[in-house]
Amino acid sequence: MALDKATVARIATLARIKVPESELDRLAGELSNILTWIEQLDEVKTDGVEPMASVAEMTLPMREDEVTDGGAPDKILSNAPQQAHGFFLVPKVVE
């Protein structure tokens, strides 16, 4: 499937990756090539095949709903680009 510039711009927004207008054409070409190659899957009939999400043949284990870790705000904040008073800082989101 050929992706147009507008579609690439829309996915880039969904993925929160800034893509300059000047790169959209090249990227649309690259992604279209990959998608066209991927579409050979359409040759295979898959009606009635159960989709496989994971190979792990197990049910997710249950455990008590209790705190097992935590109480280390300094560690959690230790890699933050910006922090203050025990919180992560981000640009203003509410006027």
Added chain:
Amino acid sequence: MTALTDLTIADARAALRKKKFSARELAEAHIAAVKQARPLNAFLVETPERALEMARESDARIARGEARAMEGIPIAIKDLFCTDGIQTTAGSRILEGFKPPYESTVTANLWRAGATMLGKANMDEFAMGSSNITSAFGPVENPWRRRGDNRPLVPGGSSGGSAAAVAARTAMGATGTDTGGSIRQPASFSGVVGLKPTYGRCSRWGIVAFASSLDQAGPLTRSVRDTAIMLSAMAGHDPKDSTSAPIEVPDFEAALTGDIRGLRVGIPREYRIDGMAAEIEHLWQQGIAWLKAAGATTVDVSLKMTKYALPAYYIIAPAEASSNLARYDGVRFGLRVPGESLDEMYEATRAAGFGAEVRRRILIGTYVLSAGYYDAYYLKAQKLRALIARDFAEAFKSCDVILAPTAPNAAFAIGEKSDDPIAMYLNDVFTVPVNLAGLPGLSVPAGLSADGLPLGLQVIGRAFDEGMVLRVGDVIERSAGFTHKPAFIAGGHA
């Protein structure tokens, strides 16, 4: 006398216990080798103090007669494993400077087994690549060179730093991870042994996630026995990873009996692909002859969906990656590029922090998961995945292991293939199906290409049958007698 850096893990283990040298001497020899091999760019961080501190503890343990399974063995850690207080970048600018406040389960297991840490190994950014050229911190050079040609070659990827470090004799072993071939393909390109265990054998906890339903950690070493030793130390159930298998870890070394009489070896006819080099086909036939000579029989098997494994993978892996990499938003760790609003900050941070291949895969993943396309791409790929797994299940009704090449070619030069993503993806044509089916796969160096580069053979087994895979790999290793060495070896005692 053999240089300390040239020993296998098994030999060093025996010599340490006999006190022929100390863990400190072994660590010092490897620290010097790591320094000498800097032109390869295999390490992103060197941790000599940590290695010496761990070696001190190892010497004390050995003196007390309390040596553990990997006591005093110096290893490298792929930079995808979080290491407490030591920078972990996943080869990405977006994590530059990140020092995890915790230790991955696999590395914690290795330290608990007595291994000593030399540093963090370079890799393709977020493990997305087959050449190590997508690393934000520069490519790794393969210590091998083509005969009569001094151009630098890629070590394969994504665990390229790990493979190069082991091949160049700077580390006795290294951890890797394998989502679509990232342990086995660099092992083949660099002339070392590499094992992708069964999905669930090693805990994924504390490993930077790429595609969670495919990612699996495993060892790279210079012998099959060393791989068995290191896997035993890495593996085990971990309640912190809900997909970690709650089963016992067998003694993998005990599986190396050399006896494969009566074993049925499957040869998948669909692995004879167009354009595969004649020398790869020849190596494969050689491998078949070795196993027959050791008493095994061969069986023709069909893995009909082989051709569709790569395109299915390039839907599933980017889809999972686009979700996993959503966490790199400039808020909690890593790079932040300022913006007027929160959204602008996210977009600027992710544009600056991710390299071209990672951005490409996130965009593909976002597209195939987006409204209106989910069924056509993602669901379709999951159905193909079911068919691929079914192929293997059928094949294993008539055989015990499958023998195949690891990669369709030997190492290529840095810069080759880099302008065509799909040509690069084809490197993983023989390895990706194994990840989709969650099975164990081992690459063993088995011969040289016409221009003198190592080539690997791959042994694929049933789920959790690593013991059998290693047993067959050991027979291939003995039959091949692969003693060739790369052009560059730390210490230069090749």
